[in-house]
Amino acid sequence: MPLLAPSPLKRAHKHVRASLLGGLAAVLLSSTTADAAGMIRDAETEALIRTYAKPIFEAAGLGSQAIQIHIVNDRSFNAFVVDGHNMFIHAGTLMEAKTPNQVIGVIAHESGHIVGGHLARLRAQLARAKSAALMLQLLGLAAMAAGAFGGAPGLGQAGMGVAYGGQDAAMRSLLAYQQDEESSADQAGVKFLNATHQSGRGMLESFENMATKLIGVQGINPYLQSHPLPQQRLIQLRELVTSSPYYNAVDPPELQFRHDLVKAKLYGFLDPPDVLFNRYPQTDQSLPAQYARAIATYRKSGVKAAIPLIDALIAAQPNWPYFYEIKGQFLFESGNAAAAVAPLRQAVSLAPNEPLIRVMLGQALLGTNDAKLVDEAITNLRTALAREDSSAMGYRQIAAAYARKADMAQAAGAKKEFLAQAELASAEAYFYEGQLKLAKQQAKRAKAGFVDGTPNWIKADDILAFEVPRTD
Incomplete structure (x- = not known):
């Protein structure tokens, strides 16, 4: 367990029933992470979105801005940008999209807002928000968690919810783009798609589908609330898209396959198992369908029933890291x-640059309670945090590892150093969860254990000095 394990966040709108999503990578049972703010973390899904976004960002001149795309755990079709560095996409966007091009079109449109400088009123409020959790809080999307994880068959049924209701109005106010900004973002998005030799058909299909479907909060599609679609705008967009020389371009088959896998994975975790089995019946023997059924089988019947199905996926695609994960x-x-270590090591060997998988491996290594594996856990966690320095789960696991090192240390000086490192890592975990009071408490303890002016002392001092930016 982590040093000073966190209490679940308690904010929730009274009309919202939390549907906790567990099981996606790095959302594991030993702590409540920043994902309690309503985000999904999953290495496979994030890798796919990075693949979608990279050429668009480069065409838009945004390649050097290190834009992070966060997945919001909500099944409605929605996406938004809050500044020049953070884009949010609802899980429902990935689940509803039939093709990669439809998601890529949304990313292109949102990139148009960034390039067009349509977010000036948000930048001052969000510039100092160091985590996606804090950003969502500032946007009025309160964090919520309905309870801890339970027994193995039900673990996959837990999930993170985003509070809507009255706070939805606050978000709409913040994200209420002007009509000319929307048209400008459309034009920029098509430009980026053309520059990458991709069709704008997916963007057009997404917006046309939204215009004909009224879903979401209080019967209104949330994307339409912040991205209104008057008929004239659709006509202009259709003209832009159909006149492109790349209108008939299609997604590569391997990209469509990855898209279908991620859709299946999300449905596997978000659908009730019986609904999932109807969505992906046994007559469908495609790999995505087998993937979805394996996840649903785990959630309904437990690990013994699911492992043979996962092993069949591995046999079919032995170089796909996410099946081992x-x-x-x-x-x-x-x-x-102990049994989890081997497949996770294999996943890391196949995808060495995926920090979420390394965090999970570190957690599994610590979970064996084998003192000989603590250093391997720390190595993996350090590597993960070097690539993703805002991972609350990563910090919480390395805090646990340093606490183990302190317990094993013979020399008083080494014990003190390991304890200080554990307290600092725990402070950083709380910080990136948005739990600033607890972060400051831990940082104060950690700071006392470091020499003044050293890098770790400065990190602790930075947390103590941090103040939540005002939203007025």
Whole structure:
């Protein structure tokens, strides 16, 4: 367990029923992370979105801005940008999209808002928000968590919810773009798609579908609330898209396959199992369908029933790291950390640059309670945090690892150093969860254990000095 394990965040709108999403990578049972603010973290999904976004960002001149795309755990079709560095996409956008091009079109449109400088009124409010959790809080999307994870078969049924209701009005106010800004973003998005030799058909299809479907909060599609679609705008967009020389371009088959896998994965975790089995019946023997059924089987019947299905996926695609990852995840969540280590090591070897998988491996190594594996856990966690320095789960696991090192240390000086490192890592975990009071408490303890002016002392001091930016 982590040093000073966090209490679940308690904010929730009274009309919202939380549907906690567990099981996606790095949302594991030993702590409540920044994902309690309503985000989904999953290495496979994030890798796919990076693939979608990279050429668009480069065409838009945004390649050097290190834009982070966050996945909001909500099944409605929605996406928004809050500054020049952070884009949010609802899980429902990925689940509803039939093709990669439809998601890429949304990313292109939102990139148009960034390039057009349409977010000036938000920048001052969000410039100092160091985590996606804090950004969502500032946007009026309160964090919520309905309870801790339970027994193994039900673990995958837990999830993170975003509070809407009265706070939805606050978000609409913040994201209420002007009509000319929307048209400008459309034109810029098509320009970026043309520059990358991709069709704008997906963007047009997404917006046309939204115009004909009224879904979401209080019967209104939330994307339409912040991105209104008058008929004239649709006509202009259709003219832009159909006149492109790349209108008939289609997604590469391998990209469509990855898209279908991610859709299946999200449905596997978000649908009730019986609904999932109807969505992906046994007559569908495609790999995405098998993937979805394996996840639903785990959620309904447990790890013993699911592992043969995962092994069949591995046999079919032995170089796909995320099948090993999910096998390790299921084993770990079911209480068998030792068995989880091997598939997670294999996943890391196949995807060495995926920090979420390394965090999960570090957690599994610590879960074995084998003192000989603590240093391997720290190595993986340090590597993960070097690539993603805002991972609350990563900091919480390395805090636990340093606490183990302190317990094992013989020399008083080494014990003090390891404890200070554990307290600092715990402070950083709370910080990126948006729990600033607890972060400052831990940072104060950590600071006392470091020499003045050293890098770790400065990190602790920075947390103590941080203040939540005002939203007025």
